[in-house]
Amino acid sequence: MAAPIPDRIVDIAIGYMGAKQLFAASRIGLFRALADGPHTVAEIAGATGVSEQIARILADAMNAQGLLDRADGRYSLAEDAAAYLGGQSATDLAPFLTFLNEISYAHWLQFDATVDTTKPGDLQMDDARWATFMAGVMRYNALHASMLAREFDFAPYKSMVDLGGLSPEFAIGAMRANPDLAVRFVFAPMATQGITDALAAAGLSDRATIEPAETATAAPGGEHDIVMVNHVVHRFTPEQNREILANARAAASPGATLLLLDFFLDDDERQRRIDALHAGEYFVIDGTIVYPEAEVRAWLEEAGWRPRDVLALPGSPRVLVAHAV
DSSP states (O other), X not given: OOOOOSHHHHHHHTHHHHHHHHHHHHHHTHHHXXXXXXXXXXXXXXXXXXXXXXXXXXXXXXXXXXXXXXXXXEEEEOHHHHHHTSXXXXXXXXXXXXXXXXXXXXXXXXXXXXXXXXOOOOOOOOHHHHHHHHHHHHHHHHHHHHHHHHHSOOTTOOEEEEESOSOTHHHHHHHHHOTTOEEEEEOOGGGXXXXXXXXXXXXXXXXXEEOOXXXXXXXXXXXXXXXXXXXXXXXXXXXXXHHHHHHHHHTEEEEEEEEEEEOOBOOSSSOOHHHHHHHHHHHHHHOOOOOBHHHHHHHHHHHTEEEEEEEEOTTSOEEEEEEEO
């Protein structure tokens, strides 16, 4: 048998180098500089304001990662970089990368202390850092929402309640996919203005209502045929999640569909990487928890939901799809 090789270990160990170069490339505008087509190192340097040496380092690093193509000394955006880093779409991930660079990365430097103490790091947030935090988180949510709209068919539904999520983009994506869908947003009071603005910008205000209520105790009731609970589970205790899922069930008609979106730890032979990494991310930043999927499934059954499917969204959380029994 061939001897094992160390590539995988080394790739993981130096992964932070690629991440920091990605953050830098985004920060200086390298990807946006290539949005209009291939450019040389000199042209990249001129467009971004960095030296040719730095332009070459970053362009080669992004080429090595597959985000840039290179031919005849000219660099161009790979398909995924053009879609999500070139500045041409609503899901451009530049704000998310800024959040990772300026907020998340610093907290990962505290990870050794978190491992030793089982305590999250110190956020040390001010208004500017909170603005960066929220811009990044909401843009990442927009990516998740676009992936959900691509993977799930909203056409059969007429009445939705979106309970306690962080972003209105999930329901807005569903409304765009289904012109007959009406939505009740039952969100924390602090989210009201953001939802109002997002609905107005999307031209969907006439198909939605907004009902401020604290997520842990909100009991919207009703007979909805679809319920969404997005990025809620990791933010609450097991006891609170049981109540949230029971209240979600009380708002659903028999046979209704639940979309429960979050990161989950699985029991598969190989844990899905993005979920495992976010278990560390969430805990080191603010002590929130990525729960085992098996535990969440038990809560669902207890609340009157029967899990029927799992959607693993690209670059995003998973969705437990259940129906009301």
